[in-house]
Amino acid sequence: xxxxxxxxxxxxxxLGSQIAFQTAFEGFDVTSFDIDDKAxxxxxxxxxxxxxxxxxxxxxxxxxRVTDALGRIASxxxxxxxxxxxxxxxxxxxxxxxxxxxxxxxxxxxxxxKTIFATNSSTLLPSDLxxxxxxxxxxxxxxxxxxxxxxxxxxVMGTDRTDxxxxxxxxxFASEIGMVPIEIHKEKAGYVLxxxxxxxxxxAAALAAGGYASPEDVDKTWKIAxxxxxxxxxMLDIIGLTTPYNIMVHGDASAQKLAAWLKENYIDKGKxxxxxxxxxxxx
Amino acid sequence: xxxxxxxxxxxxxxLGSQIAFQTAFEGFDVTSFDIDDKAxxxxxxxxxxxxxxxxxxxxxxxxxRVTDALGRIASxxxxxxxxxxxxxxxxxxxxxxxxxxxxxxxxxxxxxxKTIFATNSSTLLPSDLxxxxxxxxxxxxxxxxxxxxxxxxxxVMGTDRTDxxxxxxxxxFASEIGMVPIEIHKEKAGYVLxxxxxxxxxxAAALAAGGYASPEDVDKTWKIAxxxxxxxxxMLDIIGLTTPYNIMVHGDASAQKLAAWLKENYIDKGKxxxxxxxxxxxx
Numbered sequence: 290x291x292x293x294x295x296x297x298x299x300x301x302x303x304l305g306s307q308i309a310f311q312t313a314f315e316g317f318d319v320t321s322f323d324i325d326d327k328a329x330x331x332x333x334x335x336x337x338x339x340x341x342x343x344x345x346x347x348x349x350x351x352x353x354r355v356t357d358a359l360g361r362i363a364s365x366x367x368x369x370x371x372x373x374x375x376x377x378x379x380x381x382x383x384x385x386x387x388x389x390x391x392x393x394x395x396x397x398x399x400x401x402x403k404t405i406f407a408t409n410s411s412t413l414l415p416s417d418l419x420x421x422x423x424x425x426x427x428x429x430x431x432x433x434x435x436x437x438x439x440x441x442x443x444x445v446m447g448t449d450r451t452d453x454x455x456x457x458x459x460x461x462f463a464s465e466i467g468m469v470p471i472e473i474h475k476e477k478a479g480y481v482l483x484x485x486x487x488x489x490x491x492x493a494a495a496l497a498a499g500g501y502a503s504p505e506d507v508d509k510t511w512k513i514a515x516x517x518x519x520x521x522x523x524m525l526d527i528i529g530l531t532t533p534y535n536i537m538v539h540g541d542a543s544a545q546k547l548a549a550w551l552k553e554n555y556i557d558k559g560k561x562x563x564x565x566x567x568x569x570x571x572x
Numbered sequence: 573x574x575x576x577x578x579x580x581x582x583x584x585x586x587l588g589s590q591i592a593f594q595t596a597f598e599g600f601d602v603t604s605f606d607i608d609d610k611a612x613x614x615x616x617x618x619x620x621x622x623x624x625x626x627x628x629x630x631x632x633x634x635x636x637r638v639t640d641a642l643g644r645i646a647s648x649x650x651x652x653x654x655x656x657x658x659x660x661x662x663x664x665x666x667x668x669x670x671x672x673x674x675x676x677x678x679x680x681x682x683x684x685x686k687t688i689f690a691t692n693s694s695t696l697l698p699s700d701l702x703x704x705x706x707x708x709x710x711x712x713x714x715x716x717x718x719x720x721x722x723x724x725x726x727x728v729m730g731t732d733r734t735d736x737x738x739x740x741x742x743x744x745f746a747s748e749i750g751m752v753p754i755e756i757h758k759e760k761a762g763y764v765l766x767x768x769x770x771x772x773x774x775x776a777a778a779l780a781a782g783g784y785a786s787p788e789d790v791d792k793t794w795k796i797a798x799x800x801x802x803x804x805x806x807m808l809d810i811i812g813l814t815t816p817y818n819i820m821v822h823g824d825a826s827a828q829k830l831a832a833w834l835k836e837n838y839i840d841k842g843k844x845x846x847x848x849x850x851x852x853x854x855x
Contacts, residue, residue, distance in 0.1 A: 442793050469796060471785065472789055481779060481784070481785050485779075488771040489771065492771045499760075501758050501767075507764055507768070509752055510727070511765075514725060515801075515802060516800070517801070518800070519799065
């Protein structure tokens, strides 16, 4: 068992609210920080929505447990107060380098020495942020996936300055909140999941964009050969085409060609995936 | 319904025997060719083994249907006689360019003009063989996966000289023998499946070889995130490490580094995958 009891989650957006709720659901006292009253109101709605979702989708999530979880979440828009007694701070604020660095400088000054800082950033490396924390030995990435109660991986990734004992403690904490910890022992952009997904989805897109095979036939092939429930184009539709597009645009020349294809044939036509009612398939 | 009634399968090795048996099982008259009496004896054993496997694993494969299938397979070591009345010849002989070209020259002279030729080659492109057939308009690839009754994709891929009507007929024939046809409209090394699998498995191998994450954690991540029953390292173990190794060795510099890693840590230690009792996992 870890020494972590009090957890502060910075940012109560889609993922921050899920991390806070899941952590409270597993019995921890959670402080949820967001920037102002309006953001806190939105957070309260998110928590209420998550309570409903857990009741429906999570086994063992009866009324009592869900109500207890809600009761364990305190909200505040005072950043310094939010971290004053935290054992662990999980940062899930917008993916803007300067904003994150500034936030780490502030909480680095306000939090006790013992406090561990973890970033949920998908696009920045922890080494981009380590200096601004003032405690690089107690800083690492703890990366969640959307719908944490279902896609319950927690990728743990330090920098070369992270204390191995802190790494181990966060791995154990991830298990304690019902996640499957995925240990990443050297910094890697994209962690494990995107390191697999990006080349896989790009190779699928290249087959369709190059006129080799239809999305339907590519998906059929993958599903029959591997027993997977979803082919790559079905995955793209679920993810939504905008995120893969943004990754492709920042890739190499062949990835940029795929981005242009995706934009012209799908995104510009409003075919963004499941959420928009149509992507590679109709929903 | 196609005009294809009589099918000749050249080569009665692992995949050739499966193609022949599956085709006969679906009601076609099949001629199975292999080079000599010894090879034909081995083929008979394979067909008997397949009959048992179908009884166990294929729904609707009762004694009568399996016995009927066996009865529809004629065997011969006379190449010219084997193709003399064929509507379709499926070639599944060893992956040696000269051997295949020589075989196509011989059957090109011996088969009726109407006969369609299809290669099951995994590693050669049909355009490598088209000239030697003497009938490039009636020649294409029809590519099966091992355990055709379970992994029932049939990738159909012509050259730019293949008659579109022939392409369509072979697509329809693939359905008639219980396969899911995968239409590939431009030549592509690796067809659809390996175009997806190779970058996917390479990116997984790169995570483990680079010391980023363990095979177990990589597999967990993929399975949780995508709902797939198998992670990439489990797939590698099932495929057997030798084939991916051979593909990596012929890849670019980074693929060759992965090949060296695979050889040193697994293949040289006899860890070849499920078939050898150990690969990335113990069985």
